[in-house]
Amino acid sequence: xxxxxxxxxxxxxxxxxxxxxxxxxxxxxxxxxxxxxxxxxxxxxxxxxxxxxxxxxxxxxxxxxxxxxxxxxxxxxxxxxxxxxxxxxxxxxxxxxxxxxxxxxxxxxxx
Numbered sequence: 001x002x003x004x005x006x007x008x009x010x011x012x013x014x015x016x017x018x019x020x021x022x023x024x025x026x027x028x029x030x031x032x033x034x035x036x037x038x039x040x041x042x043x044x045x046x047x048x049x050x051x052x053x054x055x056x057x058x059x060x061x062x063x064x065x066x067x068x069x070x071x072x073x074x075x076x077x078x079x080x081x082x083x084x085x086x087x088x089x090x091x092x093x094x095x096x097x098x099x100x101x102x103x104x105x106x107x108x109x110x111x
Contacts, residue, residue, distance in 0.1 A: 002026050004042075019063035025053045030079045039064070041082050047074045 004027045006017040025044025032041045038059030050068030
């Protein structure tokens with residue numbers, strides 16, 4: 001997980017892109033584009049609060065808003081889907097369960 005990377009039409013990597021410093025979380029692997037508005041919907045995830053954050057980007061590339069999602073602990077998200085009125089996500093407990101595993105180093109476990 002990390003910042004998205006900007007690429008050229010020839011698929012050359014330009015480098016990390018953080019929407020002019022406004023994207024403050026890592027980004028999931030598969031953002032979804034609204035076919036009607038052209039807006040880009042994406043999630044940021046992390047091991048510190050806020051764990052998942054929903055982001056919406058205009059068709060012109062401006063990060064419009066970021067909304068933290070209240071969940072009890074670290075999450076792992078890879079993909080999601082959008083419909084005309086909703087988004088669905090798979091906020092998984094796997095990351096939290098792994099972090100609570102006592103065989104992991106203490107710095108990786110949840111308090």
